[in-house]
Amino acid sequence: MSSDTSKQLLEVRGIGKSFPGVRALNNVNLQLKGGEVLALLGENGAGKSTLMKILAGVQPADEGHILLDGEPVEIKGVQDALDHGIALIHQELNMATNLSVGANIFLGREPQKRGLIDEATIYERSKRYLEMVGLNVDPNIIVGDLTIGRQQLVEIAKALSVDARVLIMDEPTSSLSQKETETLFTAIKDLRKRGVSVIYISHRLGEAKELADRVSVLRDGENAGDLPKEEINHDSMVKLMVGRDISQFYSRTIHKPGEVALEVKNLRTPVHPTHELNFSLRAGEIVGMAGLVGAGRTELLATLFGVTPNVGGEVLVSGKSIDAQSPEEAINAGMALVPEDRKLQGLILEMSVRANMGLASLKRESPNGIFMNDEREGEITQLMIQQMRVKTPSEKQVVRYLSGGNQQKVVIGKWLAMEPRVLLLDEPTRGIDVGAKQEIYGLMEDLAKSGVAILFVSSELEEVMGMSDRTLVMHEGQITGELTREQLSEEAIMQLATGNTEAA
């Protein structure tokens, strides 16, 4: 693909990787020159993170080669990758937040003097690396006391301290403020001047445009194409990422919404107790909720559902005030929540498809409130397996062994069995493959048609723009704006999501 004759620092040839039920990567190629910033783009589940984990030695590839300076290398583990000068900075930071900045930078390879840790050397050398990333903090400060943005810079300094030539950053700005993002960008541009190469993973197209010398796009685990700097623009990137007509992927027919199904008045959550939230949801409406990670969207859903009871305000379902102190009460009022983390909050992984499907409706189906209704559980399970097209060898299959998409369908099915009036979905398509995604979109559409009010939180702008009748945007615990379908644009959402309320 690349006819470039200048020397490649890193080259990836024909990488393939499979997980149970998913072909994550298929014959993927990638090139990176010294001092180049490469933006690696793709939808969730496109394989970006998997590819980077392979490069960083977190996971082995099933097939393919990795070349450094034209020489094939084998990366057997994280230490191996570091020895080769490849460092991965995770989406979630991996630091000992109880230790100092300097201690973190030299964690595991502390310079020693007479068998004791040489604190003076750590201090001096840390200071040098911190300067390189433009971070002006005392190396003795405890990492946990720094903002997330600054912690990220510490991670980069740590990578530099092992002479990393290739820095991989996985969605580094997902939890950063605008200002912190700018600092990070300055640091990255500085690194480029020093000859350090950066692979920058993001789904924020604006960032790719600002930073990248080249864009490479993955789609469904395969190379979708590259863009040289001159051709990097919004449309060209979206076209490569989606590879299909978006309007068809998100098949929405807008119908007239019915009566108000959910009304939220002056609601205050325990996480942001000073902010009052107000909005409503009509039957048959699909409302998207956008915002950056940490904007308080998940916390809002948890409060609506009674997981973390509110500290003030009122919630009405179908006009009836409910004060959910527990999910039980919210469920009785006709609500359902498909939580963000399906393995942690959605599923009993060691139990069967059937036991999971029946879990929420056990009490309702029980003839006397004590004994289980086996027959009904079986009926519900069969119905849901058919309706949701869950791919499972049998209803007895332990949920752990299903693919992500089918697991998510089990979580949704558990709730559909309760015939909710208000369905709350938190990142409903995170980490599932494109086919299952489309099926879940179709299901949302069908449910809305049948009169269910749907509120869904998503960090994928495409998804929010494709599926919402209306979009609410949150920033630091507040709803900063509401956008109609006509007003929707990536820019408008990002402005509101970063707290800029005037622009929209």
Added chain:
Amino acid sequence: MKTFFSKLIGSQSEGMKRVLGIFVLLMVVYIITAIINPNFVGAYNQENLIRRTSLFGILGIGVALVIITGGIDLSLGSVVCLVGVGVPWLITDQGWSPWIVLILAIVIPMLIGLSHGLLITKLRLQPFIVTLCGLLIYRGVTRGFTGDQTAGFGTDLKGLRWIATGEIPLFPGFGIPFPAVILIVIAIAVGIFLNRTIYGRYLLALGNNEEAAKFSGINTDRMITLAYVICSGLAGLAGLLFVLDLNLAQPVDFGNFYELYAIAAAVLGGCSLRGGSGTIIGVIIGTALLRVLRNMMNMAFLGFQRAEFAVIGAVILGGVIADELAKRAVARKRAAQKQKQEG
């Protein structure tokens, strides 16, 4: 018959293999002991073995419910002590009405369980700590109140003592000890609770993943507390039966280590300390295995009987290792099958 059985033990098929494995082990130890010392299979010894297994089985079933929630109860032995010493002390030494004392013997342990449950669910204290403190407190209280004096019924309460010492004659010279009947009733009741009621399903679900259970609308705090109440309640009942059987209880060592026997039996019987799995029949067989092992040391390896703990420890460790290896083999086979299907 098969469906009745499987309904009682539930659909945990891997648990079933475990139960089968430990049953085979029980048979092996049983036969070896019988061969070395034929007195082992004598009516007197067998009756005793069944009686002890029944009493310890009640403790095991109780702690199994707690272990299924992912918790632990270290205070069982001290609850046995509290009830076992307290009942004869109040009736014989203090002259209380036996009926009031019997009611207290059931109610107080349940209140103890309730306090464990509330401390664990509401204050979010760790079960290990809460029940470790319980272990110290209940024994300390018993010894303090009674001044460390041995308590017993003497020749009183013969009628009541029958529920522990009595037996249902089967043929001349051998009868089923009545505690076995009590154990069977409890086992069936708890088995039905665990596998046929929604609350049993809740318990298994929250033991696997408390967070997901909560998100499914299950009142997990209430269910966990219930498990501790049942556990301590059964410990109280067992304590009563123990003292009715032995007619003698010393505050300083009555019920010592019983919590460990109960936990060991539950683990041998297939309860994972991670929570979420366990069968009642497994716990009973696990209890029987421990009792037979002890009996074996006393009857077949007379010179080594002081090494009893070492043998029991080694058997449990061996069982758990074998189980872990078997599980890994199954997981590998599963993964290979999966690869094949997809490839």
